[in-house]
Amino acid sequence: MNKLILGDNLDSLKKLESESVDLIYLDPPFFSNRSYEVIWGDKGEIRSFEDRWSGGMDHYISWLKDRVEQMHRVLKPTGSIFLHCDYHANAHIRVFILDKIFGEDNFRNDITWQRTNNPKGSQYKKKNLGIATDTIFWYSKSNKYFFDDTRIRTELEAELVADKYPKIDEYGRYYEYPILRSASKGARPNLVYEYKGFTPPFYGWVVSKEKLIEIDLRGDLGWRKNGQPFRKFRPHEDPGKLVNNMWDDILRIQSNSKEAIGYPTQKPEALLERIIKMASN
Secondary structure (H helix, E strand, O other): OOOOOOOOHHHHHHOOOOOOEEEEEEOOOOOOOOOOHHHHOOHHHHHHHHHHHHOHHHHHHHHHHHHHHHHHHHEEEEEEEEEEEOOOOHHHHHHHHHHHHHOHHHEEEEEEEEOOOOOOOOOOOOOOOOOOEEEEEEEEOOOOOOOOHHHHOEOOOHHHHHHHOOEEEOOEEEEEEOOEOOHHHOOOHHHOOOEOOEOOOOOOEOOOHHHHHHHHHOOOEEEOOOOOEEEEEOHHHOOOEOOOOEEOOOOOOOOOOOOOOOOOOOOOHHHHHHHHHHHOO
16 A cells, blocks of 8 residues: 555566556656656666657657556556657557557547646747647556546536526525426326425426425425426535546646646646546545
């Protein structure tokens, strides 16, 4: 538990048991020809860094493929891998590494992470668009994998609360939600009962009488002028918005961030938290 391993990841991976890992996130050096790593002054890492790029794209893909093969071996059948890269090599990584090792059928998503709202410009005349995104490839080892996107829903923006919950009573905002079952769902005799002088048709209430009393006591049962009941659905009950494959709500670490340690491609904890929550238990 809580074990950190410092060393060459290929050597370390070879020592791990097969099918022992639930989730893998890797943020390998991108094929960008920029010496991010040398700021740490590790001579062994500098040599490794220089060697990876000396043979061009083919050498880089070969270097990375050796490691991903070991990751596939140690990953459990129910596990997933998230590989973080950018435009320099993402097409090569997907076709020549991930599709070949994990299989095209186990491709789950290519997630676009918008890491900045202000991509860097240039002092020279612009010849292309600014780069604001990275790619995160998500593959599972099999078709039986853990996934729960309800754990990563995002809160409704404050300015949208009033639009979604337009009505107000002494308990706050709400919108009207059905408290009666749909007639198309058929008869439910056990849910047909009288409450405060109202008895629904054959299709009944959506909840038992005990539950309906609870809803009423907390101020969440309403009555229209025509005598029809409804449920008051409130902002604190909102499950939030589902997250899609465009992640534009997590920005890269700024220099003044409490997380910042000075590494130029350091990734924010929130990015890893989302992956861990949605793809593992």
